[in-house]
Amino acid sequence: MQRPWYQQFWPWFLIALPLCAVVASLYTFRIAHMGADSMVVDDYYKKGRAINQDLSELKEAERLGLVAELALQDGQLSLRLQGEHTDGEAIRIRFSHPTLAEQDLERLLTSSGDGVYRYRPEHPLMEGQWNLQLEAFDGRWRIQRRISLPIPDRLVIRAGS
Secondary structure, rough: OOOOHHHHHHHHHHHHHHHHHHHHHHHHHHHHOOOOOOOOOOHHHHHHHHHHHHHHHHHHHHHOEEEEEEEEEEEEEEEEEEOOOOOOOOOEEEEEEEOOOHOEEEEEEEEOOOOOOOOEOOOOOOOEEEEEEEEEOOOEEEEEEEHHHHHHOOOOOOOOO
């Protein structure tokens, strides 16, 4: 008498091979879904067009002869702005990390009586490369540059360079 199919080795071996492939593909999908890349943006075309429009703001900062002096000491950021800008106007500062979007920082700063903009971030900025943008609160001009943290003493950023 022959044994039923479910008591034999080969049917279970043949079932186990595709079952392992299904389990492995589900696990791979889970890994891919949990570790989504933050560098990829959904509206890449819109972002690309916005980059072309942003050039006018950079040229305006160069025309005004803006120079920013940035210092980061004891966790406090201080910024002094020179050139033909309105004294006391609010500026927007943006630190964006090239690969870690959750580390990005953006704040609107106002100057103190001596013309220095000061800010103490809630969490310390990571060491490494950062994209820095300084712009008028109304978006008339912008200075941007790639910087490396920590800043040894002070960093001078000239518009257009």
